[in-house]
Amino acid sequence: MINEKDQITTIQVAVIVVNAMLGSGILTLPRSSATLVQTPDVWISVLLGGLLAMIAGVVMAVLAKRYPGQTVFQFNGRILGKWIGALVSLMFVVYFFMTAAYQVRIVTEVTSLFLLEGTPNWAIIMVFMWVSLYLMTGGINPIARLFEMILPVTILIYLLVMLMALNIVEVNNLRPVLGDGIAPVWKGIKSTALSFLGVETILILTAFMKRSEQAVKAVVYGVAVPMALYLITVVVVIGALSVDGVVTRTWPTLDLIRSFEYTGLIFERFESLFLVIWIMQIYSTYTISFYAAALGLAQLFNRPVAQCLYGLLPIVFIISVTPKDLTACFAFGDLLGQSSAFIFGLIPFFLLLITRVRKGKSG
Amino acid sequence: MKYEKNGFRRLLIVLSIVSLLLLTGCWSKDEIEDLSLYVGLALDEEHKTKLEHKLDKFSIRKEKENILTLTVQVVDKQNEDKGQSQGSMRDPSKKAYLNISQTGNSIFEMMRDYATQLERPVVGHHLKVIVINEQLARRYSLPQLLDFFLRDNDIRQNCAVFMSNGLARNTMEAKGNTIVPAFRLLGMMDNRYRTLKIIPPVRLYHLEAKMHARASYLLQNVTAAEGEVHMSGAAVIDGKTQKFKGTLNEAELLGITWLRGDGKGGLIKCTDPETNLPVTYELKSMKSKIRSKVAGNQISFDVQIETEGRIIEDWSMNSSPIDEAFIERVEQSGSEMVSKLIKQALAKIQKNYKTDVVGFGTRLHIEHPRLWKQMKENWDERFADIPITYSVKLNITETGTEKSH
Incomplete structure (x- = not known):
């Protein structure tokens, strides 16, 4: 089904999962979670949310590796029957290209506010989409190789910036720990777990793995890295700006980076550096979501992938420019998040249950 | 066939070079x-x-x-x-x-x-x-x-x-x-x-x-x-x-700084009570620890301030070596001086302004989070009536490059 040259290693799969997760969330996570939690215990919510995502990821990996060489769009039909399977697969496809559209929109909102004031949105979107299209026409292998290059740069620069921000962190902002008990922490999980969206790509990636039996390992590593980065983010951002200073800001992580300066270094300000790596991250999130959607369409309707890639391009563009303003855009993101909890939290679990029961019967 | 392919390639190369001219660089640059x-x-x-x-x-x-x-x-x-x-x-x-x-x-x-x-x-x-x-x-x-x-x-x-x-x-x-x-x-x-x-x-x-x-x-x-x-x-x-x-004013602000313990360097003007001549203390470090105490409905705070430093200026005229007794006298006078500053500052922020600018509320929040939840709404008014005790410990570790007065 999948030919030799389209196969990727376990590490590559883990890297793609990490890249798929790190996206727009990192800029807004401190606010969205602090608004729900209202105490400095946000970091505990991140830990628990990460664990939840990891469990969901493992369920998906276990399910996917039962059908080596097949993506979720193919084995859906085998588990649920042709028509219901196709319907569920279509749901996944819609989710994936909606996510892609959301990521493009966020990238334009932020770049036009902080980097390219005055550049028309369509110009930003189109360059972004075309470069990504060029990558995707090469198939999964070039995608994996590019992601492998992007990730170390991202982690290095990100950690560097966060390290420099430690200077303005005040420990009192992170205290008291569990002052209001555990209840607020639970509320926060709703938002933190959603920041790990992207883990669902394992349903597709497993099909390309050289050794698909290692899917679980890949997904666990894939969730662990963003979990560490998110943990650092909320601790540093809330430590520096405090809960009260975070809940009112639109892009708190950017505010953090705009809150310190180092005179005497080559760079005094780091937001441009940060925005560059962050754009690369959104690029990768967008690319893998878009590719997953196109692949799904191709496999559902038995068409070449390239056709679907080009066909989806205008649709994604139109969806990305549809939200009227930033508020509508965030509402769109919330809607995506909530539907994903259902799509990728429950459906894979039921699919796995069905296969288990069937196997029990036939055995 | 081969020639044709080459021709196409050449056309592509020319096209891409020409398209470079169309690149205008930054879209909306400001020099x-x-x-x-x-x-x-x-x-x-x-x-x-x-x-x-x-x-x-x-x-x-x-x-x-x-x-x-x-x-x-x-x-x-x-x-x-x-x-x-x-x-x-x-x-x-x-x-x-x-x-x-x-x-x-x-x-x-x-x-x-x-x-x-x-x-x-x-x-x-x-x-x-x-x-x-x-x-x-x-x-x-x-x-x-x-x-x-x-x-x-x-x-x-x-x-x-x-x-x-x-x-x-x-x-x-x-x-x-x-x-x-x-x-x-x-x-x-x-x-x-x-x-x-x-x-x-x-x-x-x-x-x-x-x-x-x-x-x-x-x-x-x-x-x-x-x-x-x-x-x-x-x-x-x-x-x-x-x-x-x-x-x-400056004196009241000094009191606040001592309560917060966030000074980086500075001095205390002391006097030797025996001679009534000024002796100046330069601080090397300053620390304060605010503790909240809750007994039933009554909240109180205790602040412990510690500082280390040296004698940097001494106006007394005798040239005998500095002894322990003198150091103790200066330490005593210095801590009284700081206590006086703190007293003034607290009087001003508690009685006159009724505002907690020191961060006592933060301590209460950290140490008694549940109580803080009920208090935070009207914290500044409540703060005005809360008893605050404090102690200042001055520690002179050296007398500069002179051993004597």
Whole structure:
């Protein structure tokens, strides 16, 4: 089904999962979670949310590796029957290209506010989409190789910036720990777990793995890295700006980076550096979501992938420019998040249950 | 076939080279020479400059509702550039900065009105200091006055905020031609290792949190006269209203600094009670520990202050070696001195202003989070009646390069 040259290693799969997760969330996570939690215990919510995502990821990996060489769009039909399977697969496809559209929109909102004031949105979107299209026409292998290059740069620069921000962190902002008990922490999980969206790509990636039996390992590593980065983010951002200073800001992580300066270094300000790596991250999130959607369409309707890639391009563009303003855009993101909890939290679990029961019967 | 393929390739190469000409580079670039960078900003009650009055007389400007006067300090880039090309610093006969004022009722409108006055519009990427007049802050709350600065995407959140009991515009004036007043204020904040009279800089991102939490806080007060500035005392901002409530004088501010234990360096003026001659203590370190105590409904605080340092100046005339008894006497006198400062400060913030600017509430929040939840609504009023005990321990570890008096 999948030919030799389209196969990727376990590490590559883990890297793609990490890249798929790190996206727009990192800029807004401190606010969205602090608004729900209202105490400095946000970091505990991140830990628990990460664990939840990891469990969901493992369920998906276990399910996917039962059908080596097949993506979720193919084995859906085998588990649920042709028509219901196709319907569920279509749901996944819609989710994936909606996510892609959301990521493009966020990238334009932020770049036009902080980097390219005055550049028309369509110009930003189109360059972004075309470069990504060029990558995707090469198939999964070039995608994996590019992601492998992007990730170390991202982690290095990100950690560097966060390290420099430690200077303005005040420990009192992170205290008291569990002052209001555990209840607020639970509320926060709703938002933190959603920041790990992207883990669902394992349903597709497993099909390309050289050794698909290692899917679980890949997904666990894939969730662990963003979990560490998110943990650092909320601790540093809330430590520096405090809960009260975070809940009112639109892009708190950017505010953090705009809150310190180092005179005497080559760079005094780091937001441009940060925005560059962050754009690369959104690029990768967008690319893998878009590719997953196109692949799904191709496999559902038995068409070449390239056709679907080009066909989806205008649709994604139109969806990305549809939200009227930033508020509508965030509402769109919330809607995506909530539907994903259902799509990728429950459906894979039921699919796995069905296969288990069937196997029990036939055995 | 092969020839054809080559021809196609050549065409592609030519096409891609030609398309390079179409690349225009940056879409919306602004050359730095075409911008006026403002580094300092002063907010006053309506107080038009002479120039503004003249312009009003001659022009047909739309009459704005006048609430406040805004002054921006623009770094004179042109002048600085000229200097560099000649090799010398800059033209010494001209000031290094330019102050321009606007009067109106919307800060953004005034900012944009500079475009009708200057060939190079002002941009805020490098704003470092905001000074606010105290009377203006008595009338309008800081969230109102600073909203634009917290919202704008050019202005960075590490911009420092000061108050001035005089005309804020005056702090943006300097006598010499080499000084940029905004940078002078910025530089003075780095002097905290030499004096206790300057508090840690309060920046916009701090204010965002304080405003949202409706907490009280202090802002450094700057006094200006004849092109010179002086950091003296602090302005108290009331939590509930977020307006200016009153000032703390230098002694009271010192008391607050001792309570907070966040001084970096400075001195205590002691006296030797036997001779009544001054002895000065230079501190090397300062620590304070605030503990909250809750017994039933009664909250109280205990502050333990510890400091280490040396004797740096001693006016007594005898030249005998310094003995333990003398050191103890000075330590005693020093801690009494600090206690006195603290007593004054607490009296002012508890009885006069009823505002917790030290951070006792934060301690209560950390140590008794549940109790804090009930208290935080009216914390400043409750704080006024809470008993606070304190002890000061002074530790002289050396006497400088002299062993004797």
